[in-house]
Amino acid sequence: MGWLTMTRMAMGGHETPKAYLDAQLTYERKAEGDTPFQGLRVLKSVYSGSTYYAAAERYDENGKRIYVTAIICLVRWNPRASDGHIFGYKDMDEDMGPCEASCPRSVLALLTTTSHPFALDWRRRCYRMLALRERRIADGDLIRFPEPMKFTDGSEHREFRIRRDGQKTVLTLADGRGRFKISRLLERRFEIVREPKVAKTFFPAA
Incomplete structure (x- = not known):
């Protein structure tokens, strides 16, 4: 109809x-x-x-x-x-x-x-x-798209760091540079990159 x-x-x-x-x-x-x-x-x-x-x-x-x-x-x-x-x-x-x-x-x-x-x-x-x-992404998570995303400044990136700004989700590059916006983020296909955790070295007092 x-x-x-x-x-x-x-x-x-x-x-x-x-x-x-x-x-x-x-x-x-x-x-x-x-x-x-x-x-x-x-x-x-x-x-x-x-x-x-x-x-x-x-x-x-x-x-x-x-x-x-x-x-x-x-x-x-x-x-x-x-x-x-x-x-x-x-x-x-x-x-x-x-x-x-x-x-x-x-x-x-x-x-x-x-x-x-x-x-x-x-x-x-x-x-x-x-x-x-329904995926859950936390502040600090690194996400990776199947293909690079192209932005209006001509740059292309595939990996982004999740940053929470109140109720908003802000994307940066893996090293924290830049601010990016991807519409309908949770409807897109991406994986959460499992990064190795570096244990802090503890030096006992002499």
Whole structure:
């Protein structure tokens, strides 16, 4: 599907993209003719500011679970849009193999098993991203990228020292020179270099 955009009035009183999408994914449709009953409810959803992830449960007319799948929506949210269309979204489910693979663990944990190849690939990519983001790097750690990173001054470097500046992470060269910034650091592939520790020599008093 393409993008659907709307004004605040069209959002039906919902103040945020998350509230609107939660409501859209919660419904019951009675059986009509050859069309069976359809029920859907959101078990858990997370909205990051540009992407919405939800674990949505499909159930039957008795309220019994059929399966839980992931629904992903790309979101555009601009309350000050000049044309009044402040909200837009593009929805897809995991069977479509979305490119966006930053689904939180709390949503992934609720999904039921699937055999769909695109959904399986998407879930693998999400767990790989989680593994990258959940790495712990400490002040003073030396990290090494697979390939040198090129910066605006033309320099290229592969190894960086981690320095904590309050809540910020600052990168320097291994010897402490320079200050570098690498966007989305924890989503990138790098290794933590295990440096040999030099024991201090102790000279007892004569």
